[in-house]
Amino acid sequence: MKIITSGEFFTEKKNTTSTQINEKQLDNIVLDIITQVRKDKDTALFRYTEHFDNVKLDSLLVSESEFKEAREKVDTSFIEAIQEAKQNIRTFHEAQKEQSWFMEKENGIVLGQKVTPLEKVGVYIPGGKAxxxxxxxxxxxxxxxxxxxxxxxTTPPQQNGKISPYVLVAAEEVGVTSIYKVGGAQAIAALAYGTESIEKVDKIVGPGNAFVARAKKWVYGDVAIDMIAGPSEICVVADESAPVNYVAADLLSQAEHDESANAICVTTNKELAEEIKVEIEKQLATLERKAIAEKSIEQNGRIIVANNEDDAFKVVNEIAPEHLQLMIQNPTEKVNKVKHAGAIFLGNYSPEPLGDYFAGPNHTLPTSGTARFASPLGVYDFVKKSSIIHYSQEALLEATNKITKIANVEGFTAHANSITIRKDYPNA
Amino acid sequence: MKIITSGEFFTEKKNTTSTQINEKQLDNIVLDIITQVRKDKDTALFRYTEHFDNVKLDSLLVSESEFKEAREKVDTSFIEAIQEAKQNIRTFHEAQKEQSWFMEKENGIVLGQKVTPLEKVGVYIPGGKAxxxxxxxxxxxxxxxxxxxxxxxTTPPQQNGKISPYVLVAAEEVGVTSIYKVGGAQAIAALAYGTESIEKVDKIVGPGNAFVARAKKWVYGDVAIDMIAGPSEICVVADESAPVNYVAADLLSQAEHDESANAICVTTNKELAEEIKVEIEKQLATLERKAIAEKSIEQNGRIIVANNEDDAFKVVNEIAPEHLQLMIQNPTEKVNKVKHAGAIFLGNYSPEPLGDYFAGPNHTLPTSGTARFASPLGVYDFVKKSSIIHYSQEALLEATNKITKIANVEGFTAHANSITIRKDYPNA
Incomplete structure (x- = not known):
């Protein structure tokens, strides 16, 4: 793990302007898959599943007996864990619920915002070996x-044509039983445009590999998507109050995701930086997913030594991390120094995996610095708003000149006419 | 204007599956522009402005003296209209403001949602002749x-190198004076990636032509965008209580936008349909933008005769119109039959241009049926959320087994380790 100064960090950052624009080869593959699925529908899905997942399926839909079988395979402790997590997630997200509202103004004017749930949502869940x-x-x-x-x-099947029993039981626990065995760009195309088996949805959410992410970018506009997810990141801000072994374990928990994951620590204490580096090497040796974590730490891992606390938060905001842990004294008081982060974990007993699995807030978070402008997945992602406008005759007539003035300036005289006709021909 | 039955409408709809995916030629042009702007920055902007707008500029930024000049050119009635519209827009949007919130749970658990404004926003405004x-x-x-x-x-300059005085005064009235004379895909590229003159922003909003819309699709992911806008639509639901001349005027107000605009009327009364058709022909003849409106009405205009009220709302929800006018008896009681619409205008004195210019709710609305999943532009588009998670030692230790159970099932043993290390090595 490299230790660098905040100055070096800012220079490094300035010289790497990443973009998702230039992906011609991926685009060709993904667009071809989408086109084939739109044309051949289910037939294309079966074909791609055989090709990519090495499974010849007769039916895409998971059957009742498969759910039953799954139930028998999972242990009670898993079900109990899922049930408590579910309750925590419900409690948190209930607080995000929005209500329609209306405001009355003078002269019988009523304005409002109607909140309506989306009708149909498709959830993509990675599968195969995972x-x-x-x-x-x-x-x-x-x-x-x-x-x-x-x-x-939708989720890709395992090589035996089945879906993980844990996935099936979790889905059943939240009451979803329409699960289709299809993954990749072909699943996204099916959800976006519909096939014989899979109905077109209004929004597609959920994580996925590069093909899934790129397919989501392409169908975006024809259908809503949650986000285009990139590699996962953690940023731990640590001071002397942070136990070194906790910090190292948390950084490694992110590094095990995949080789492109980013584990970053920010501290103002150079000695602490050295200690964390040593502890990471030590813990690395014991990990099951050591190969992945090692590569991630080697390539993208950084311990950044900042000049002072303000400088440290400048680094944090430049990263705009998906996960931010504040393992410093009085972390709550420092939350307002954070401008951009997907989720903020406070103190020494709030490690990121607590949020991944259990605490309640969503684990679908903006990656790759998109926390600058994007939010965690939430209830707000599954509703849309409609404005409501009601004017009385009196109110409209009073506003006539002002409305027509702007319409005429913009050259939209038929717009102006729709207002003046109501003045010239008042309807008794 | 064609009169068709709701049955014919549904068949027509089923056979037109529009998509924005296949735009290879446009993509080539747009991607080339984006690449050039990333490479040559301001130089590329000047070059494209000369090429597309026929203007050789020395500076992109509108100068103070240009603002002064603009002030002298516009009349007081325009400023008064803008000021009242501004007040109405403020009042409505203030109601959309969201606050951060926190919830305390047992054992010292605190969860929350922090709401933070975006830092930098770019607004694209079409220009040139308009x-x-x-x-x-x-x-x-x-x-x-x-x-x-x-x-x-950012907005493209007129052929004389200036920006419309109305645009400059409106901008000054809302306190924005950083206006850059650049349009098209090159403006979107500049806002997304930055140039010497124009700083990279976090989100790009605003309407634009096909190049602008496509450039927004491409930069999406590197930066946030409001939406990919398509042609404008109006849908008027009318019964016998709707004055025929108002209905016709409102449909035409939308039709004058451009040839691909959609003006649709839904009614259960066949005679009313005939009367509206005749009235549209009559009013069309008098319009300034007759050529455009005529083509739009001819190509896309429809009066749909529904079997009954429920059938009429089925048609409406299938269209998911950008603008919906309910010119029927007791319109407020019928709002809940509307599942998808950008803005809903109630009664005979709430024509769409009232919403375009004046009432307060936003006129940036989801087009082309995207009201199924998208909302009007709002304050919510300019904030992002961060989750807050704080667990006490006691709370975390209590949850240890459940968290590690799920982590292990997913194969993320370093995740589990970040939890168990806190149990095995409790920090006193």
Whole structure:
């Protein structure tokens, strides 16, 4: 793990202007898949599943007996963990619920904002060798609280044609049983445009690999998406009050995700930086996913030594991290120095995995610095608003000259006419 | 204007599956522009402005003297209209403001949602021959209410190298004086990646032509955008209580926008449909922008005769119109039948241009059926949220087994380790 100064960090940052624009090869593949799925529908899905997942399926939909089978395979402690996590996620997200509102003004004017749930949502869950039951909870529960009627899940099958029992049980625990065995760009295309088996949805959410992310970018506009997710990041701000072994463990928890994950520590204490570096090497040796974590730490890991606390938060805000841990004294008082972060974990007993699995706030967070402008997935992602405008005759007539003035300036005389006709021909 | 049955409408709709995916030629042009602007920065902007707008500029930024000059050119009635519209827009959008919140749970657990304004926003305003001061108000005011510190505007210059005085005065009235004379995909690239003159922003909002819309799709992900806007639509639901001349005027107000605009009327009364058709022909003849409106009505105009009220609202929800006018008896009682619409105008004295210019709710609305999943531009577009998580030692230790259970199921053992290390090595 490299130790660098904040000055070096800012220079490094300035010289790396990342972009997702230039992906011609990926675009060609993804656009071809989307085109094929729009044309051949289910047939294309079966074809791609055979090609990419090495499974020949007869049916995409997970059957009742598969759910039953899954139930028998998972242990009670998993179900109990899921149930408590579910409750925590519900409690937090209930607080995000928005209500429609109206305001009355003079002369019988009523304005308002109507909040309506989306009708149909598709949740993409990565699969194959991995199983992410936690993503099911995090993506489905906010949609349910918003009032979404129809939620479907797509996830690539394992080589035996099955879906992980943990995923199936988690889905059943939150009441979703429409699960389709299809992954990749082909799943995104199916959700965006519909096939015989899979109905077109209004919004697609959930994490995925590079093909999934790119397919989401392409269908965006025809359908809503949550975000285009990039590699995961953690940034730990630590001072002398932070136990070195906790800090190292937390940085490594992020590094094990994949080689492109970013684990960054910011401190004003150079000795602490050295200690953390040593502890990371020590803990690394013991990890199951050592190969991945090691590469991630080597390539992207940084311990940044800042000049002072303000400088440290300048570094944090430049990173705009997905996950930010404040392992410093009086962390709550420092929260307002954070301008950009997906989730902020306070103190020594709030490690990131607590948020990934259990505490309640969503684990679907803006990555790659997009916390500058994006939010965690929430109930607000599953509703849309409609404005309400009611003017009385009196109110409209009073405003006539002002409205037509602006319309005429913009050259929209038929707009002006729709106002003046009501003045010239008042309807008794 | 064609009169069709609701059955014919649904068939027509089923057979037109529009998409924004296949735009290879446009993509090539737009990607080239973005690449050039990233490489040559201001130089590229000057070059494209000369090429596309036929203007050789020395400086992109509008000068103080240009603002002064503009002030002298506009009349008091325009300023008064803008000021009242501004007040109305402020009043409505103030109600959208969100506050940070926190919830305390047992054992010292604190969870919360921190709301933070975006730092830098770029507003694109179409220009050249047209001038849209109303878009300045609608795009800038919600950002200001959200608390955005830095707002800049880009708009293409007229052939004389100037910006419309109405646009400059409207901008000055809302306190924005950073206006850059650049339009098209090159303006979007400049806002997304920065040049010597124009600072990179966090989010780009505002309407634009096909190049602007496509450039926004491409930079999306590197920067946030409001939406990819398509042609404008109006849908008027009318019964016998709706004055035929008002309905016709309102449909035409939308049709004058451009040839691809959609003006649609839905009614259960066949005779009313015939009367509206005749009235549209009559009013069309008198319009200044007759050529455009005529083509729009001819190509996309529809009067749809529904079987009954429920059928009429089924048609409305299938369209998911940008603008919906309910010119029917007791319109307020019928609002809940509307599932998808950008803005809903109630009664005979709430024509769409009232909302475009004056009433207060935003005129930047989801087009092309995207009201199924998208909202009007609002204060919520200019903030982002960060989750807050604080667990006490006691609370974390209590949850240890459940968290590690899920982490282990997902194969993330370093995640589990970051939890267990706090149990195995409690920090006194």
């Amino acid at each position: 199983a992410y039951p936690s993503s099911i909870l995090m993506d489905v529960i906010p949609a349910q609280i918003a009032g979404v009627e129809k939620i479907v899940i | 001038a849209y001061p109303s878009s300045i108000l609608m795009d800038v005011i919600p950002a200001q209410i959200a608390g955005v510190e830095k707002i800049v505007i």
